Each structure stands twice: as structure tokens, then as C-alpha cells.
Amino acid sequence: MEFPSIVAGNSRSQKGPVKKQCQVLGLTDKCLVERRDRLCTDRNTVDVDQQKHQRFAELFVRNEAAVYRYIVSLIPNRADADEVFQQTNLTLWTIWDRYDPDREFLPWAFGIARNESRNFIRPRRSRHCELTDDVIAELTERRLREQEHLVEQQEALNDCLEKLPSRQRDLIHLCYGSEASMKVVAKQRGQSPDALYKALQRIRDLLHDCVQRNLVLASRS
Amino acid sequence: MSKLNPHTSDELVSLARGYCDERLDAAQVRRLEELLRNNPENQRRFIGYLDLHARLCWEARSGEPILAEPNVPKPTTRRTGVPRAVWFSAAIAVSLLMGFAWWTFRIHPATPPMHAIGLATVVRAVGRWGDDLETIRPGLKLENGVFELSQGVVELAWPSGVRMILESPTRLELVDHQKVILHTGRVVTRVPASGVGFVMETERVRLVDLGTEFGVSVGLSGATDVQVYEGAVDVYSHAFQGNVSQDNRLSAGEAYSFDKTSRALPFAPERFLRTFPKTPRKTKTELAYNRSEIEMIHVRRTAQPPVIDGNLEEWDLSEAFTAACIEPYAATYHAQGMIRYDDQRIYIAMHIADPAPMASMTDPEKEPAFFWTGGSVVLRVGADNQLGWPLNASKPGTPLRGRQRDPAKDASRQIVHIGMWYSKPQEVSQLILQYGIRCDEQVLASEGWQGAFRRDADGLGYTLEYAIDYELLHASPPQPGDVWASTLAIHWSDQDGRTCMGRLLEITHQSQTPFRTFDAATWGKLVFDP
Structure with a gap:
């Protein structure tokens, strides 16, 4: 097959892209109509897809803190929880189109987080x-x-x-x-690890009591 | 705080503490399970305690002090659709933005910009970011700082509902939930009612969105094109004189270019990428790219100038250099090339394996800085032996690593970016010449060169052949032994000829990594043989 050689030269055209396509292909006005129709159909499909995707993105942003808290409840080590959270997010975004918008988001997301944490723990079972x-x-x-109560608790925690x-x-x-271990932090502070753990536990206990008290006060007001 | 009761030390809380700190032995775990099994009240308390621990982890992930200063703004309603933790974190970010510039302007973070507490989320991506070309995956959270999209296309979602589609190469600085700075590149932004007031700044203008969809492109010189698809945008100039409408408002169907002066542009719907492109299956998460292995190309003197017809019969292909993208793309995306010279011209011949050959729909008159997105070959040269190698010329902001800036070389017009591609709508070969390391000046050349393209019979590649006068390069004919700094970039597009889907960089200074297009010290070299 002979291919034409194309040497430099300009012939500018200002016509629309569909028309250009058809002209390049040597097609007729009927082609224009058909192609425009096809573009419209494609666009409608894309719109529906985009709406679904947007809805998913909103749910994701709204619920990511709850997903994170759930993961920490399964894997309390922060660095490990971060890793699982990251992997969970990637999985959620990879299979977002499998989410059924008529169903609750959190149970679905928790299920994925649970699987990811299982996968994470399996080879590290000895230390978890x-x-x-x-x-x-x-x-x-x-x-x-x-969940509603837990969100209230998070709000109460702000004040505490x-x-x-x-x-x-x-x-x-x-x-x-x-990123350092508690042992290293303790050493840096000239404390024993036990003393540091206890100091941290005392603070958590204070916050815990404070939260419980604020929730009781809020329920009375 | 001192009035709070610190005593909650029943057995369950004690075990919960140990669980948080990972200090329970097997017997204690079993005891904890006994307490939790079929006991809603204990479950509630246990979850409550763990969530407190989780919240401290969540806040700590931001790397900032655990609590905002007293002037932290709070949501006005008791409960909003977004958990307060997110707002709270955002408030911390905003208050720190005001107080600690070092945090705000953390350029090129050493690790991926991924944090639980981010300003925007990557929702779709086919691309790589930063100098090290890290793969971008959906779900990445971008914090404030500069996001450099090196390859591909990315869609960002903001909690306010703002959506952005970025085309590479783009440098976008995320300032806060309401503001970004587009340094270079192309972005289409959709702002719903909930995001009205969103601000985008460029070197030339500040754009305040009024609930709309608009595209912005910023070239290396800072020149800014704005096109509004829906709604309206208020435009505030940093310094220009021109004929933008008096109320500074651009409405749907309007397009303007802002440089030293402003001017209206014809509205061109296809000017920007408005929807995320559908990608071939194999490029869903990966882009074709390569690892450069060639530092030097020998350029042979030719006694007989080749006929510029896209047919490489008179070239000796056994002397060609070859380059390929990494697996699994090597078979589909690779290239062979040769360069020759005589006293009149430099000659470039290449064969490019490309499943979407010669498809470029880009219009260099409308978008000269982005001609390459539809597929192209770009050879960059320092067209004078006196410029030396490595060539110490780079755009402002480039890390110099002990080098002293050389203003004369930075400004040299003998540094030329030679862009070659085939325009599908116009059915012609094209040549654009951008002068200076920053591409300050560009010419869509109509004379002084010849170019030809030829599509492969199987439709999976093309051949190009160019002859370019030295005059266009502001150069004298090279002498045997001369060395020109040089680098080569090949861009592949999608089938539509609009979006860059991969890139191959070759002829690079192997000991100068990472490669930077606009730092000529990282370029390889052409050595002119007798």
C-alpha cells in the first residue's frame, strides 16, 4: 500500500471537530447527524456515571474518619492502622463502582476495611x-x-x-x-517505658471521663 | 481539667488501655473477649475508649500539634454532614496556615502527599507525580503544598464539592480549602453552589468563582488563558492593561488570554479536557514511560542530504539509537532514531511505535505551550559548542546543588526546544521552536525547514523525517568534535489525539538525577563526528 508523503504546509480549518472528522473521512452530512447522536448518548452515560462517582466521593469524604476509627479498633498500632487505612482507601477507590448507592455506605466500607486488616494481620499474627x-x-x-452516638462523642472530645x-x-x-517507638521516646525523656505508658493512660482516662461527663450534660440540656 | 474525675479503672477499661498500647498477653485478650461477648454495655464502653485512642491517632497523622490554638473556628451547627474531626482538622490547618509559613510552603514533599487530613482527594488518576514519577492512585489525599503532575491526567475532589481535572505537566499549589495557585499547566474546575468563592490564582490573574465550570492554562512565562463553560468568573489582574470587560467578569462562552495585556480568544470547547478520559485497559493505572539509558548520541556528517519524505531508506538504520518504555509497554511504545548534519542543516529521523499514530488534534496557534499533548517528538538542544556540557542553564526555582546560576546561559536563545508532530486536522507536519530554557519565545515555523510523516502499514507506528536550518536554531554549522547539550522527549497520546498517555525521555546526563526537563545540566549530549 502506498502512503502519501506529507511535506510541510498549512491549510487551517475553523470547522467543528465532528465536521472535521467526517470531512477527513470523506463522509456526508448523514454522518454528522449520526455522530452527534452518538456523542449525545455517550455524554448521557458519562453524566450518570459521573453523578454516581460524585455521590461516592461525597460519602467517602464524609465517612473516612469513621472508617479510620474502625480500623484503629481492629489494629490499635498507629503506624499499622495508617497502612491499612491507606490500603482500604485504595481498594475503595478501585472498586467504587461496585458500591450500591441504595445501601448504607459504612457497612460496605467497614467490610472492606475488615478484609484489609485481616490481610495485614495474617503474616504478622505473632505480634498482633x-x-x-x-x-x-x-x-x-x-x-x-x-454511629450517631460515636460522632457525638467525637464532638464532645473537642471540648475536652x-x-x-x-x-x-x-x-x-x-x-x-x-514514628519512634515508645521505648525510644521514653529514653529520650529520661523515663522508663512503663512510666510513659502510665502517663499516657492517665491522659486518656482524663479525656474519657471528660467525654462521658460532657455527654451526660448535653443529654440534660 | 483538674476538676475532672480521673478514676475509670475498672477491669474493662484497664484491658482497653492495654489493648490500645498492644500490651495484652493471650490470657488478657481472652478475658477481654469474655467481657465483650454478648454485652452491649461493655461493647459500647470499649468502643468509646478505642475511639478516643483513634482520634488521637487521626489528629497525630497530620504531623501538627494535637490541638488547635484557642481561635480555632468551629462549625456553627451541632451536627453537619461531615464529621467534626474533618472540620476540626481543617481548622487546625487554616490556623497554622496563618501562623507557620514553613508548613504552608512545603515544596516537593519527600514522601507522597498522602495524609488522612488533606485538602483534596484524588478521585481518578492516570498519572505520575513529582520528579521521581511516583504513580498517582485514587484515594491520595493532597495536603497543602505544591502538587506537580508530571504525567497523565488527574481528577481532584474537594470537600466543598469543587472538582478539578488536571492535565500534565501541571504545578498546582494547594493553599487551603478555598484557594489554589496554578503555577503552570492546565486545569478545568467545576464549582457547585457549595463551593462558590473558590479562588484560583496564577502569575497574571486572580479568579474568583461564582459557581461555574471554567478552564485555565498557564504557560511557563505565566501567560494565562481562561475559558468559561458555565456560570461566571470574576477576574482580578495582578498587572495588565487590556480590553477585558469593565466589570471584570467572564461569563459562559467567553475566553480571554492574560499576559502583559489581555485579549479575547475565540471560544473553543475542545481547548480543555473537561471529562476524565476513558483509558485503554492496560493503561488504567500505569503510564508508559521509560528509564533513560543513553547519555550521548553520535551525529554523523552526511555528504548527501536525505530526501525528506518520511521514507528512511537512505538512512543506515544499523546506526540508530533505540529506546523503549518499561515493561509491559516496551513492545508497543519504543523508538529508533538518528541525527545527521551538514553545513546547511541538521537532519532528524525517527521511527516511533505508537498505537495512536499521527493523531494530534492540538492547535499550536491556540495552545502553543501544549502542542505535545496529542503526541510529538521534542528534541532540545544547546545549539553551540561554547555553551558547553553539562549545560548550566535552568529555569528559576530549579535546585542548583552547589552550582552558581549562569544568567547568560539561562537567557541564551541558542537553547532551543524543537517540537515536531503531525497535525491530524490540518494534515501537515508541524514544527514549533521554543527559545531559552524557559521557552520564553516560541515560533511556529513556516520556513527554513522540511518535515514529513509516514504512517506504518499496520497503523501501529509512524516515521518522521525533518531537516532544519541552523538559522532557526540561532546556530552556526557545528564542527567535528563539537558537543551540544541535548535531550529527547517522545509523547504518546490517546486515540483522540488530545491527552498525553505516556512519555519517553532519552539522552540524559546519567549521573545527574532526577532528570528535569528545564534543567539543562541533566541533559545528555550530541557529539558531532567527522
Whole structure:
């Protein structure tokens, strides 16, 4: 087959892309109509797809903190939980089109998070104290039922964190924000690991009590 | 806080503490399970305690102090659709933005910009980011800082409902939930009613959205084109004189270019990519790209100039250099090339394996900075032996790593980016010449060159052949032994000839990594043989 050689030269055209396509192909006005119709059909399909995708994105953004909390309840180590959270997010975005918008988002997302945490723990079973499946199932169900209450609890926690003295706030930041192990942090502070764990537990207990008290007060007001 | 009761030390809480700290032995785990099994009240308390721990983890992921300062704004309603943790984190970000510029302007983070607490989320992606070409995957959270999209297309979603489609190469700085700075590149933004007031700044203008869809492109010089598809955008100039309408408002169907002056552009719907492209299955998450292995190309002197017809019969293909994308793309995306010279012209011949050959729909008159997106070959040269190799010329902002900037070389017009492609709608070969390392000046050349393309019989590739006068390169004929700094980029497009789907970079300075297009010290070289 002979191919024409194409040497430099300009012949500018200002016509629309569909018309250009048809002209390049040597097609007629009928082609124009058919192609436009096809474009419209494609566009409608894309619109529906985009709406579904947008709805998914909204649900994802709205619920990601709840998914994260669920993962931490399965894998309390922060670095490990972060990794599972990241993997869960990737999976959610990969299979977003399998989500049925007529169903609740959180049970679906929790299911995926549970699978990801299982996959994560399996090769590391020796260093993770995982609860048995039946207990996790009960806790998952409880969490879903009481999601509203848990969100309220998070709101109450804001006030409690504000009241926390800066010294204790710094300690939380140090222990939770650091990549170093508690042993290393303890050594840096000239403390024993036990003393550091206890200090951290005291702060969590203070916050826990504060949250419970605020929730009681809120329910009375 | 001192008035709070610190005593919650019943057995369950004690075990919950140990669980959070991973300090339970097997017997304690079994005891914890006994307490939790069939006991809703204990389950509730256990979850409550763990969620407190989770919240501290969540806040700590931002890497910032655990609590905002006292002036943290709070949502006005008791409960909104978005968990307060997200708002709370955003508030921390905003307050820190005001106080700690070092955090705000963290350029090129060393790790992927992925955090639980981000400003925007990648919702679709076929692309790579940063100098190291990390793969971008949906779900990435982008925090504030500069996001550099090196390859591909990415769609971002903001919590306010704002959506953006970015085409590479783009440098977008995320400032906060309401503002971005587009340094270079192309972005289409859709702003729903919930996101009205969203601000995009460029070097030339500040755009305030009024609930709309609009496209913005920013070239290397900062020149900004704006096209409004729906709604309206308010435009505030940093400094220009021109004929944008007096109320500074662009409405649907209007397009303007803002540089030293402003001017109306013809509205061209296809100017921007408005929907995320459908991608071939095998490029769903990966892009074709390569690892450069060639530093030097020998350029042979030719006694007989080749006929520029797209037929490479008179070239000795056994001397050609070859380059290929990494697996699994090598078989589909690869190239062979040769360069020759005589006293009048430099000659370039290449065969490119390309499943969408010669498909470019780009219009260099409307979008000269983005001619390559539809598929192209770009050879960059420092067209003078005196410029030396490595060539110390780079665009502002490039890390110099101990080098001193050389203003004369930075400004040299003998540094030329030679863009070659076939325009499908016009059925002609094209040549664009961009001068200076920053591409400050560009010419769509009509004289002084010849170019020809030829499609492969199987439709899976093409051949190109170019002859370019030295005059166009502001160069003298090279002498045997001369060295020109040079690098080569090949771009592949989708079947529509609009979106770049992959890139091959070759002829690079192997000991200077990462490669940077606009840092000529990372370029390889052409060595002119007798």
C-alpha cells in the first residue's frame, strides 16, 4: 500500500471537530447527524456515571474518619492502622463502582476495611493480639448501630482536648505523632517505658471521663 | 481539667488501655473477649475508649500539634454532614496556615502527599507525580503544598464539592480549602453552589468563582488563558492593561488570554479536557514511560542530504539509537532514531511505535505551550559548542546543588526546544521552536525547514523525517568534535489525539538525577563526528 508523503504546509480549518472528522473521512452530512447522536448518548452515560462517582466521593469524604476509627479498633498500632487505612482507601477507590448507592455506605466500607486488616494481620499474627471473629463481628455491629452516638462523642472530645493542659497535649503529640517507638521516646525523656505508658493512660482516662461527663450534660440540656 | 474525675479503672477499661498500647498477653485478650461477648454495655464502653485512642491517632497523622490554638473556628451547627474531626482538622490547618509559613510552603514533599487530613482527594488518576514519577492512585489525599503532575491526567475532589481535572505537566499549589495557585499547566474546575468563592490564582490573574465550570492554562512565562463553560468568573489582574470587560467578569462562552495585556480568544470547547478520559485497559493505572539509558548520541556528517519524505531508506538504520518504555509497554511504545548534519542543516529521523499514530488534534496557534499533548517528538538542544556540557542553564526555582546560576546561559536563545508532530486536522507536519530554557519565545515555523510523516502499514507506528536550518536554531554549522547539550522527549497520546498517555525521555546526563526537563545540566549530549 502506498502512503502519501506529507511535506510541510498549512491549510487551517475553523470547522467543528465532528465536521472535521467526517470531512477527513470523506463522509456526508448523514454522518454528522449520526455522530452527534452518538456523542449525545455517550455524554448521557458519562453524566450518570459521573453523578454516581460524585455521590461516592461525597460519602467517602464524609465517612473516612469513621472508617479510620474502625480500623484503629481492629489494629490499635498507629503506624499499622495508617497502612491499612491507606490500603482500604485504595481498594475503595478501585472498586467504587461496585458500591450500591441504595445501601448504607459504612457497612460496605467497614467490610472492606475488615478484609484489609485481616490481610495485614495474617503474616504478622505473632505480634498482633487480634480479637476473635465473633467478637469483632459483635463490635462491628455495635459500632454501626451507635454511629450517631460515636460522632457525638467525637464532638464532645473537642471540648475536652481544648481543656487539656499544654504539657499533656505535648506528651500526646510526642507519643502519637512520633514514628519512634515508645521505648525510644521514653529514653529520650529520661523515663522508663512503663512510666510513659502510665502517663499516657492517665491522659486518656482524663479525656474519657471528660467525654462521658460532657455527654451526660448535653443529654440534660 | 483538674476538676475532672480521673478514676475509670475498672477491669474493662484497664484491658482497653492495654489493648490500645498492644500490651495484652493471650490470657488478657481472652478475658477481654469474655467481657465483650454478648454485652452491649461493655461493647459500647470499649468502643468509646478505642475511639478516643483513634482520634488521637487521626489528629497525630497530620504531623501538627494535637490541638488547635484557642481561635480555632468551629462549625456553627451541632451536627453537619461531615464529621467534626474533618472540620476540626481543617481548622487546625487554616490556623497554622496563618501562623507557620514553613508548613504552608512545603515544596516537593519527600514522601507522597498522602495524609488522612488533606485538602483534596484524588478521585481518578492516570498519572505520575513529582520528579521521581511516583504513580498517582485514587484515594491520595493532597495536603497543602505544591502538587506537580508530571504525567497523565488527574481528577481532584474537594470537600466543598469543587472538582478539578488536571492535565500534565501541571504545578498546582494547594493553599487551603478555598484557594489554589496554578503555577503552570492546565486545569478545568467545576464549582457547585457549595463551593462558590473558590479562588484560583496564577502569575497574571486572580479568579474568583461564582459557581461555574471554567478552564485555565498557564504557560511557563505565566501567560494565562481562561475559558468559561458555565456560570461566571470574576477576574482580578495582578498587572495588565487590556480590553477585558469593565466589570471584570467572564461569563459562559467567553475566553480571554492574560499576559502583559489581555485579549479575547475565540471560544473553543475542545481547548480543555473537561471529562476524565476513558483509558485503554492496560493503561488504567500505569503510564508508559521509560528509564533513560543513553547519555550521548553520535551525529554523523552526511555528504548527501536525505530526501525528506518520511521514507528512511537512505538512512543506515544499523546506526540508530533505540529506546523503549518499561515493561509491559516496551513492545508497543519504543523508538529508533538518528541525527545527521551538514553545513546547511541538521537532519532528524525517527521511527516511533505508537498505537495512536499521527493523531494530534492540538492547535499550536491556540495552545502553543501544549502542542505535545496529542503526541510529538521534542528534541532540545544547546545549539553551540561554547555553551558547553553539562549545560548550566535552568529555569528559576530549579535546585542548583552547589552550582552558581549562569544568567547568560539561562537567557541564551541558542537553547532551543524543537517540537515536531503531525497535525491530524490540518494534515501537515508541524514544527514549533521554543527559545531559552524557559521557552520564553516560541515560533511556529513556516520556513527554513522540511518535515514529513509516514504512517506504518499496520497503523501501529509512524516515521518522521525533518531537516532544519541552523538559522532557526540561532546556530552556526557545528564542527567535528563539537558537543551540544541535548535531550529527547517522545509523547504518546490517546486515540483522540488530545491527552498525553505516556512519555519517553532519552539522552540524559546519567549521573545527574532526577532528570528535569528545564534543567539543562541533566541533559545528555550530541557529539558531532567527522
